[in-house]
Amino acid sequence: MTELQQASLPKTWRGNCRAIFVSDIHLGSKGCQAEALLDFLRHYEAEYLYLVGDIIDFWALKRRWYWPVAHSTVIQKVLRQARAGVRVTYVQGNHDPVLGLLDSFLEGDEHRLAVGEIRIVPDCVHQTADGHRLWITHGDQFDLSMHYARWLTHLGDRGYSLLLTLNRWHQRLNRLLGIRSHWSLSAFIKHRIKRAVQFISQY
Template identity: 45%
Template sequence: MAEPINLEKLCFNSIWLSDIHLGYKGCRAEFLLDFLNKTRADVIYLVGDVIDFWAMKRSFIWPESHHAVLRKLLELAAGKTRVVYIPGNHDEYSRDLCGSTLLNVEILRDGIHTTSSGKRMLMVHGDQFDHAVRCGPLQHLAGEMGYDFLLFLNRWSNRLRGSLGLPYWSLAYYIKNRVKNARAAISAFEAAAAGEAQRQNMDGIICGHIHQPEIRTIGGVLYCNDGDWIESCTALVEHRDGHLELLHWGDLQQTLKCDRAANDEVVHQILRLPALVKNFQRNA
């Protein structure tokens, strides 16, 4: 029998989320809402592209699930959770508000977080490193169209998986990591980000922007990318001892379902105890 879930495992010092893209049809808002309802943190850092104003200009959508995520974040900010927002390029209008606090949410252009183990981490969205990924206008357009098609396939493949009772799996992430040019662009971005952290004498950097969750050491610098909530459904978390980890919520959600089933089984067995005792007494 599986062990019942330990909710303390989902309590953290810090959580980093980025590239949520509320207002875009590909946003996995229901996954993020589930994540926010099942986790606790002293501070939540929103590292850009929380609301996708670019997508909303093309086609305005704002379903209830997107509103629920925003409402939940504001509820957390109004409570005991410190919420810090670092705008990205898709919500760059919010950069005019940097340095202010709105609805208990601190808005910063960038930031520094010191982990409980003493690591100083630079926090930025990451669009300032686009210069490292060199491509012409036609390549950029082709890449954008290809990525949109990839996300379309990702949405429909997961609808099919859901109807078959299968967990979320990112087709987009799988393909992207097997295309040579895409992998080279990702590596160039990661190197530029790590280089900036090194230039500022930081122990590491935390960013988003490229929808590529990662934790690895580059030239002695800890590079962390918290991923996104379109493809990978990931968050970066700091545990109580200060170590950083990526949570893949699609995978963890399945584990939680199994743990809940284990909890239900434990309750079921406890409820059966009186009948089992009576049966034992009769047969004794």
């Protein structure tokens, strides 16, 4: 979501779908685009809402507290949807380990952990309208750096935060110059680093 571009849909437009999957919002970080997510949630309604990890960035909050009004509005919006009957499931990610710690106390419990009407799980299965079963997981267990170079992951997280700051200045400069581009410096470098780690881990 940190790379999500602002939507340009009419305010009166509404779309309906059975399930929405959202991940890597990173509320609590300066790179979070909470306004874009709010715009999306205002335009779409679903029976199921899956928050697939790293919705709240506890790593960033631990380094420096950053929580603008828009981030609280996102939480309130999701809670309102849950109270209105949307089945909201929060799948844990690697930046929200506090939720995983809480859930560990309920391991084996059929209902797992719930905050209000929101269910919190390490992973889950979603059944589509045509009967297909989808395994829903954040995917950090497939990231080799999380298993073999956790120090690199934390170092990379700090570097990525810096890149997001540079990326915001890059986008502002583009707007001043009248350049329309969705290319992201932070996404480009992050992808290259992950490919390098995967290559090195093969040897």
